[in-house]
Amino acid sequence: MGILSRTSQIIRSKVNSLLNRAEDPGQQLDYSYEQLQDQLQSVKQGIADLTTQKKRLEIQKRRLEENVERHNEQAREAVEQDRDDLARKALEKKKQKMRQIDDLERQIADLETKQDNLISQKDELKRQIEEFRTKKETMKARYEAAEASAKVNEAMTGAGEEMDDVSRTIERAKEQTEDMEARAAALDELRESGALENNISDKSELDRELDQLATDGAVDRELETLKSEMGEADAEAGTDTEGEASETAETDAESTDVSEAEIESELEDLKEEN
Numbered sequence: 001m002g003i004l005s006r007t008s009q010i011i012r013s014k015v016n017s018l019l020n021r022a023e024d025p026g027q028q029l030d031y032s033y034e035q036l037q038d039q040l041q042s043v044k045q046g047i048a049d050l051t052t053q054k055k056r057l058e059i060q061k062r063r064l065e066e067n068v069e070r071h072n073e074q075a076r077e078a079v080e081q082d083r084d085d086l087a088r089k090a091l092e093k094k095k096q097k098m099r100q101i102d103d104l105e106r107q108i109a110d111l112e113t114k115q116d117n118l119i120s121q122k123d124e125l126k127r128q129i130e131e132f133r134t135k136k137e138t139m140k141a142r143y144e145a146a147e148a149s150a151k152v153n154e155a156m157t158g159a160g161e162e163m164d165d166v167s168r169t170i171e172r173a174k175e176q177t178e179d180m181e182a183r184a185a186a187l188d189e190l191r192e193s194g195a196l197e198n199n200i201s202d203k204s205e206l207d208r209e210l211d212q213l214a215t216d217g218a219v220d221r222e223l224e225t226l227k228s229e230m231g232e233a234d235a236e237a238g239t240d241t242e243g244e245a246s247e248t249a250e251t252d253a254e255s256t257d258v259s260e261a262e263i264e265s266e267l268e269d270l271k272e273e274n
Contacts, residue, residue: 026140047122071097
């Protein structure tokens, strides 16, 4: 299993765990992006470590190559001095070093292959991270837009808890307003029918009728007085009619006084009966 496959499984496992706990998908996406970045750094660190190891093997190979060259010189010098035994030993050491060089070359080649693979995987992972970042930002924008739209719709439709309270408040205010309007209309009707005055006045209906009679009597008396005054003015035109007019005025006054007394007496009787 490659590094990318293991990384993908780890990230999916952590993301699924977060999905069960977190509520904000934006936070989930950011967390996943951070995990991918961490994995990319791990891959880069692995490449750096592998490169360091390869450099050490290459240094070791160069030293062995230097030893091989030195053993060659030793073998030549031994042959020149007719020391085949020393030349043989130098050549044996040369062979050992060459075998070590061959082994190092295989290790270096293997490390180079792994290094190339890691670099390719790093580039692929980097590409996937950039693609994921673009999708992440797009998904976050979509989620935020959907969240904002949901809040607006809740406010517009009254689906939110606060709007429910507002709706109930408006309904109560409407009921109270309608009750007050009905009460005002009823009072207007009572006032127009006269029932309102009857309810708030201390006088009974009989008292009001008697008051009206008294008013009518006062008007009649004032009318008679006016007529009397006009009669006196006419009497000044002739002497013969003066005494008759005076007598008539006195008679009318007495008649008026009797009528008023009778009215007052009748009014008192009616009050006592009431």
